[in-house]
Amino acid sequence: MGLALRDHERHTYGDYLHWPDDVRYELIDGDAYLMAPAPTLDHQEVAGEIFRQLANFLVGKPCRAFIAPVDVRLPKGDEGDEQIDTVVQPDVLVVCDKSKLDRRGVRGAPDLVVEVLSPSTASHDQLLKRAVYERAGVQEYWLVHPTDRVISVYRLNGSEYGKPEIYEMKGTTPVGVLAGVSIGWDDLAERLPKPEL
Numbered sequence: 001m002g003l004a005l006r007d008h009e010r011h012t013y014g015d016y017l018h019w020p021d022d023v024r025y026e027l028i029d030g031d032a033y034l035m036a037p038a039p040t041l042d043h044q045e046v047a048g049e050i051f052r053q054l055a056n057f058l059v060g061k062p063c064r065a066f067i068a069p070v071d072v073r074l075p076k077g078d079e080g081d082e083q084i085d086t087v088v089q090p091d092v093l094v095v096c097d098k099s100k101l102d103r104r105g106v107r108g109a110p111d112l113v114v115e116v117l118s119p120s121t122a123s124h125d126q127l128l129k130r131a132v133y134e135r136a137g138v139q140e141y142w143l144v145h146p147t148d149r150v151i152s153v154y155r156l157n158g159s160e161y162g163k164p165e166i167y168e169m170k171g172t173t174p175v176g177v178l179a180g181v182s183i184g185w186d187d188l189a190e191r192l193p194k195p196e197l
Contacts, residue, residue, distance in 0.1 A: 012084060042146050046146050046188065053184065070106060071087055093112060140153065145169075152164040153165045
């Protein structure tokens with residue numbers, strides 16, 4: 001991920017809808033970024049476990065959890081879908097406002113976004129996408145570092161993310177935007193390869 005197309009064109013969701021299904025892109029401010037073809041098994045294990053726990057906590061509640069690939073369109077104003085120039089596919093997300101959900105995915109900022117980092121996506125997720133989520137108004141943004149066993153949690157304060165809270169991937173981590181919800185790490189940590197010293 002993070003490899004931008006160098007065609008010098010500004011792309012929109014209207015273009016994106018006509019691209020082949022076998023290659024996945026994200027759009028950020030009109031630039032298309034090629035996504036990694038297949039995440040690693042560790043990446044899938046972490047994203048799947050976070051999604052499972054969130055989905056279980058949210059049964060019978062108004063918020064809904066989703067796992068990639070789900071298109072999240074982030075308009076800058078009231079432009080129509082085809083004109084939107086930022087479309088991302090977070091690893092895991094939670095949306096509490098049902099009016100943001102439609103047959104194409106999500107239009108507007110999710111309440112929670114979780115990205116599971118890998119060497120090929122780390123800078124893209126930590127720099128470019130963090131700025132996009134902040135601008136769009138995502139209330140809480142998690143960067144999960146499976147190799148380092150660390151979680152960086154950004155929470156929106158007004159219109160900006162402050163300094164992240166850093167947690168070890170052990171015990172539980174509370175989800176600030178979902179009262180009473182936390183993610184447990186101990187079982188997952190046992191299934192992941194031991195970090196190198």
